[in-house]
Amino acid sequence: MRQLAADWGVAHGTARTALAVLRTEGLVVGVPGTGTIVQKRGDQGAGARAREARGTGRIYPPGQYAKITAAELVPAPDEVAVGLGVDAGSEVIRRARVTYRTESDGSEIPQSASTSWFAGELAEQAPLLLERDRIVQGTFGYIEEMTGRTPVEVLEELRLSEAGSDEEFIFGVEPGAPIIRGENWLLDDEGDVIEYGQSVLRPDRTVSYRFRLDQGSGAEISTRPEPRPDPAARWHRR
Structure with missing residues (x-):
């Protein structure tokens, strides 16, 4: 208190x-x-998923699973280059997935679509990132195992947006329907970005966070109008 x-x-x-x-x-x-x-209520954000994976080895809550839809080396789009702190157009790893929830009648309902981006140098250090198979220990645990880089901090930003053609196809929603767009950064103990993530969630999803109130102001919740400052600018790779 x-x-x-x-x-x-x-x-x-x-x-x-x-x-x-x-x-x-x-x-x-x-x-x-x-x-x-x-x-802790409902589905979790990137930070909660990272803690869950490190603590239990589980990535998704019961009744949910992900399908990896892409795992490839591509030239870095401008926003991804900024997010990772690499040169625009340099090779980066793109790992995309759609997360589904299994209903009691056996039907599968898409819950979110997300893309994880990694520096291209990880292609040799952590080659499973370029395969569409599920990584048993999760990407966080696998990268730590292969490189020794320990994830210690997550920043996640969420904002209300409108569905584009990709989201219309994945979620079966009308053009312009409300969705939640997110960006997240996973940092190692040196303060460098391990992963830059982009996500889209259905508007009925709940994103929850858990943090200690007795450890100072470690979490910040803010609202601000566009245009917004680049939150990853201070984390460009050294």
């Missing part, structure tokens, strides 16, 4: 009231020996 009040510059009573409201709405929960944490 003291840390929360200090971080946000509010009185202890205000912090206590805010937490009470969040508990009532089921957004946070008290964990003995840990503190107050954001309640």
Whole structure:
């Protein structure tokens, strides 16, 4: 409580009231020996998936699975070059997937489409990234195993957008239907980008985050109008 009040510059009573409201709405929960944490609900974002993979070896929640639709070396598009901190047009690894949920009647409903981008140098160090087969330990664990680069931090940004032709085909939605677009950066312990990701989610998906409130202001939630600054500019590879 003291840390929360200090971080946000509010009185202890205000912090206590805010937490009470969040508990009532089921957004946070008290964990003995840990503190107050954001309640984990529904599907997870990139950061939560990374923690889940490192902690349990599982990548997706029960009832969901992914189909790898592309695994190839391609010239880096401009936005990907910026996201990874490489030269535009240089070779990068593109690994695309669609995630499905299996319903009780056996039908498969597409939940999200995402693309992971990696520097081309990983093609030799981690060749399975160029195969469409599932990587058992997940891409994070595989890259750490093959290169020694440990993922330690994730930044993820989400914004409301409109479906384009690809999303119309994958999700079966009308042109211009609302969807959620995301970008995420996975950083190693040197502060360099391991993976730059782009994702599209159905608007009925829930993205949840879990973090400690007793470790300072490690998470930031903000809203801002376009145009937005480049969040990865400070993470160009050294």
